[in-house]
Amino acid sequence: MxxxxxxxxxxxxxxxxxxxxxxxxxxxxxxxxxxxxxxxxxxxxxxxxxxxxxxxxxxxxxxxxxxxxxxxxxxxxxxxxxxxxxxxxxxxDPLFSLQQLAGNYRAMFAVPVLAITGTNGKTTTKEMIASVLAQKYKIVKTPGNLNNHIGLPLSLLQIEDDTEIAVIEMGTNHFGEIERLCEIARPDHGLITNIGAGHLEFFGSVDDVAGAKAELFKSLPEDGLAFVNADDSRIMAAAKIVRQQIRYSLHHDAEVRGEFLSLNPEGCAGFRLQNQVEVQLQVPGEHQISNALAAAAVGIYWHIPLNDIATALENHRSFSKRMEKHEWHGAAILLDAYNSNPDSLRAALATLSHLIRTRQGRAVAVLGDMLELGEVSEAAHEKAGQEAAEAGVTLLLLYGDFAAAFERGFTRAGGKQVRVYSDKSTLAGDLQTLLQNGDVVLIKGSRGMAMETIWQELQTVTRQ
Incomplete structure (x- = not known):
């Protein structure tokens, strides 16, 4: 308001x-x-x-x-x-006026603004951070994933007199976009979750992605502070220009350390924070520890007790279309359909591989295209198909223009059962007849593929 x-x-x-x-x-x-x-x-x-x-x-x-x-x-x-x-x-230009309004409105408040960007995990990390900070502070956060040139101004306009911290997500697929968003939001704290192979159609290379994400750190004021993922070498390089840093890591020396403990039968990671407090996450995937450590680093900086940080992280649940776990007639459905790129698909396959070890069924992957990869699209999909076979996927259902590349990589790596579809309704219909008790199904694709509709169709089926 x-x-x-x-x-x-x-x-x-x-x-x-x-x-x-x-x-x-x-x-x-x-x-x-x-x-x-x-x-x-x-x-x-x-x-x-x-x-x-x-x-x-x-x-x-x-x-x-x-x-x-x-x-x-x-x-x-x-x-x-x-x-x-x-x-x-x-x-x-009404859009420019909206952006100017938001920037000048934000300047009316002496409220810390933490900006978050990265290739993967932006929204999950933002939600975890908001949960941690809300234990002590009145916060404003980006609603959902409204992280672009329209959503960011609307987020800033939520700030009120009693707001103590604003947690703002920033997305980009072109050079200069983060810089422009920072001009509007004027963040004094910044966090880059990770840097990977996303939007290569527009950036060209992962190093170029790093350059675009680094616009956040470059936009911080001289007395600004960066929360730095010390397990990502490109983020470490980008952070060199920031004088004040808090580093977090699973594998290196850092102010905030995590130690991986185990994955539970649901595929959710447990880790030890600062060698003091054990945290059991409730969202599937070992990769979620990095997101949780980022939130812990922010909480520690703003003086949230470790036990309260652990409680907030343990209460966090999967956000819409991001590693949602469902049950369907004896099969487990892992819906991770908000977006997809080589890194996020690899992490999802690793989670699928773990989950199938605790059940009696098969690992099934329902995959749509990874969009905006440009010249590396064919090779990236072929590699992903190979990784699906290596992760133990025994049934692969494909939809999209790059299904043939997926299939090629899958079969070359020893995968046997693969089906390609030209429409999602037929795929969903076949899936509901193919699934067996104990199966674990990963549904994933880029946002433009809208793979969640397959799960939506499954939910309408009454199975005998």
Whole structure:
């Protein structure tokens, strides 16, 4: 909920020298909206344009629902002046105005801002950190994964007078995006979860990914602080420019240390924190320890007791479409369909390999394409197919343009049972007949593949 401000001051925060005019200028802004479906009376509506929509189309709905003002393009302003029930603010670019508003609004508060980016684990780490800090502080965090040039401004506009720490997620698939997000958010603390082979279509190489993520550390003020994953050599190199650091690690000397203990039958990792407190995570995957250590490092820095950190981490549960574990007629479903790249798929396969050891069934992988890998796409999918066979996958179901590359790597590594599908509904139908009691199924693919629909279809099936 945005801090209560009159509309005239609110508009000045966008950088625009516009007087909203009576009778609207002294009315208090209730909230910010970019979606008329959730708009509340008293909101300021920003008419943004996307690839598939134009927010100007919904100005009449915004006004009908009681919007105090609508921020529109100047060249469209005249369309909405007749019969209006709120103020119409014409600007060159509503998105830029939203970003300027968020940046200037953030500057009104002397609140620490922790920015988080990385190839994998951003949202999970952000949620873990928020859980740890919330034990002592009033925090604001990025809702869900709204981590781009639109979501980040909306996150910052949640800050209020009693906010003590803001935890802000930043995503990128092009150079300069993190730098721009930092210009808006002005973080004084930064954390990069890891650097891997994501969005190579746009970056070219993992070293280039590192350069893009390093924009976060470069944007920190001189007295800023970096939380550094000492197990990632590229992050260590990027952090050299930051004077104040807190390092965390499973394998190297660091201010915050973790020691791997074991994976339980559910595939969830236990580890010892600072050689003092044992933590049993409730999210599948040994790789989750790195995310948890990042959260522990942040908590230790902000004086959260170790036992409280452990409690928060143990209470954390899988976030939407990220290593969700379900049961379906005697089979275990591991839904990790939010995104996929070579590193995250490798970690998911390792979890699948562990889980099958505790059951009597087969390891089944349902895989969609790993998108945005550019020139290495064929080789990366072939390698991933090989790794699936090596992880013990006995049945591989594939969907997407790179299914043939997956299959090639799988069969060359000794995999036997593989099926390729041109539509997900047929795949889901076959899967429900193929599954046996005790099987463990990994469902994974890039966001654009929407592989979660396979699990959704499975849930509609009543099995005899």
């Amino acid at each position: 945005v801090k209560s401000l009159p509309l005239k001051k609110f508009i000045r925060l966008t950088g625009e020298k516009i007087n909203p005019g009576a009778p609207f200028r002294d009315k208090i802004v209730g909230s910010i909206s970019i979606d008329t479906r959730t708009l509340k009376a008293g909101a300021v509506y920003f008419a943004l344009r996307g690839e598939l929509f134009d927010g100007h189309t919904f100005i009449p709905q915004a006004m009908a629902k009681g919007a105090l003002a609508c921020v529109v393009r100047k060249d469209r302003q005249g369309e909405f002046l007749s019969g209006r029930q709120g103020s119409i603010i014409g600007v060159d």
